[in-house]
Amino acid sequence: MMLVAPLRFAVVGHPNEGKSSVVSTLAEDDTVPVSSLPGETQSCQTYPVIVDGRTIVEFIDTPGFQNPRHTLAWLEDCAADDEEAVKAFRAAHRNRPEFRHEIELLEPIEGGAGIIYVVDASRPLRRDDIAEMEILRRSGRPRLAIINFKEHDDQYLAEWKGAFRRNFNAVRVFNAHRATYAERIALLETLKNIDQDWQPAMDQVIGAFRRDWQKRLAGTVDLIIELLEKSLRHVAVAEYREQDKDAAEERLKERFCGDLGELEQAFHERIRRLFKHNIFRYQPPPNSALRENLFSERVWKVLGLDRAQLTWAAALAGGAAGAGLDVAFTGISAGVFTATGALIGALTAYFGGENLARVKRVGPSLFGVPLFPRLGKTELKIGPLHNLQFFFVLIDRVLIFFSYVINWAHGRREPFPEDLGENSREGFTAAWPEEWRKTAIRYFEALKDPDDMERLEKRRCEFQSLLRDFLATLSGEGPP
Ligand SMILES: Nc1nc2c(ncn2[C@@H]2O[C@H](COP(=O)(O)OP(=O)(O)OP(=O)(O)O)[C@@H](O)[C@H]2O)c(=O)[nH]1
Ligand SMILES: [Mg+2]
Structure with a gap:
């Protein structure tokens, strides 16, 4: 079997939307800190999925966006191409506390991680969300949006879906509290299909998940x-x-x-x-x-x-x-x-x-x-x-x-x-x-x-x- 380096996915989004809960559920790791207070996650933390002693995929928990509209404004004014602009943003704001979370969360993305963007679609779409999605689009990395309903309220869903279609390669409903094994596999299948380069590695990941489950x-x-x-x-x-x-x-x-x-x-x-x-x-x-x-x-x-x-x-x-x-x-x-x-x-x-x-x-x-x-x-x-x-x-x-x-x-x-x-x-x-x-x-x-x-x-x-x-x-x- 061909061995490939483990894929990495950064789970990003607005504070308190359920990013850490999604990481915890996907990585089956109940040590991931989750809290009802926004700002629980302050720095990136990697959670590997290990099967038979081998890391097959990594999910990275990240802090929520802190200042997305100012970040986007800076990127829009930057003369460089989108991806270069994101890099330049990080370099230029390294010591600025008001952008500390953006610097932190964009780091794994700059390092090549795929993006899983988490939103609680039971609330209306805001300007901050639009800015966050636009920043992620400019990073150029493959992107999946996850709708994690905290309440069962889908009155804003159509509005969210419209925004997702413009900015993401795929969208999935995935509830961090209720997702079953079959739903986790379905999510991995979606990730596999958003970037052709990922397919061999994702096939291995899905196969390892299945074998591990059977075991x-x-x-x-x-x-x-x-x-x-x-x-x-x-x-x-x-x-x-x-x-x-x-x-x-x-x-x-x-x-x-x-x-x-x-x-x-x-x-x-x-x-x-x-x-x-x-x-x-x-x-x-x-x-x-x-x-x-x-x-x-x-x-x-x-x-x-x-x-x-x-x-x-x-x-x-x-x-x-x-x-x-x-x-x-x-x-x-x-x-x-x-x-x-x-x-x-x-x-x-x-x-x-x-x-x-x-x-x-x-x-x-x-x-x-x-x-x-x-x-x-x-x-x-x-x-x-x-x-x-x-x-x-x-x-x-x-x-x-x-x-x-x-x-x-x-x-x-x-x-x-x-x-x-x-x-x-x-x-x-x-x-x-x-x-x-x-x-x-x-x-x-x-x-x-x-x-x-x-x-x-x-x-x-x-x-x-x-x-x-x-x-x-x-x-x-x-x-x-
Ligand atoms: N009912 C419900 N609550 C959820 C769900 N996902 C997360 N929550 C709750 O939302 C709160 C925030 O969850 P976290 O996973 O810590 O959110 P986060 O996005 O990591 O938050 P920060 O690290 O502060 O940015 C916690 O009280 C969770 O229990 C869900 O699917 N359903
Ligand atoms: Mg968190």
Whole structure:
């Protein structure tokens, strides 16, 4: 593969229009400083996109124009050609504080960077904007205008578009807060087409973005599989004295559920980091089932399979598996959750006796008979929670988390304002085609018998490939 130097794009515009937010989203870098106060960015800062240890493209954050009309007036009076005039302007104003931002922002452009001009088109066009566009046109560098709507107000859009047509090679709507992976790729495609010289390099950039994304999807699939298998195998063990039995049982149940909750959190965090969200931890929308404990009643009702599907699943599994599925089904309808909506308190009923068992006594004994029963300890074991609804709830929660992760633009620093509504079905699996649910159930059944490694491997592979396609679809990228 031919290697070319990384392309550089200077993201420029008026103060406070969202330049830094656009850089942050495009470079997937949440360290870029963004602020509601104009003047946050005072000097140029380069943010590279690194794939497999190699910088493939660089986005340069710049300070907003400070004095565009005076700058333009000087350029108009300058005898030199446009590009030379821009150079001369920088040389002549190097020590003038009132042009400090212009000197700074024009530096990467003079150095050959492409231009991405950001405007918030929800406000009217002003004389300063016209001056800024004219200055950029005179620089002679290829230029893309980005319309970053801060408010959903397009009454000035026609006016803006007219001005863009005169001064830019291309225009795109790109929202720094909401841009998805597919929209980032579409923007790169536009950049590729505004200058023929960029095409080979941009093809490499787009190819590297795509491969990197596929790698992250594959990494997510691996993490989901590991989360499911660890959760469905988890057991908790504790020792207790006979006189503390009830309290010890309660503590163990709580610990067991706590362990599973922590395990789930840890895997969600790993997925978050895979998508380069390193600093900001956004809350999911109010009413999201992700805001609630893994074992809350509402989560088990709104996520996973619905009652008809669980009955169907029981029939599908048949025989021995049916018994376990019955628990999932009747468990919920018979009010297995406590008055506070927690599953923890009611775990004994939910599991049946077999999974919450006193397994062995520890302490001195003779032919199996404890010598000092009041002094000896009993070991109590709980788990594994091999329950179909638990399996589907885990899948739904991790898929919901994934869909929030990939739709958090890195430039966005505030939480999601959307309210999902009390009874919204946020989960995905209940809407899966029947064939997919069957594949998932077959994998779940195979997990019960890990000794049959060949069967488990086969079922796991089938489920992995289903997940890979589904994640690709959720992220707007077709299957690889
Ligand atoms: N609602 C909304 N707000 C945005 C969007 N883009 C940026 N903002 C907000 O606008 C403000 C300014 O964003 P920045 O990215 O810091 O703007 P800037 O152009 O870099 O500003 P300076 O560095 O001061 O010139 C911040 O409060 C952002 O959160 C957007 O797409 N939608
Ligand atoms: Mg800024």
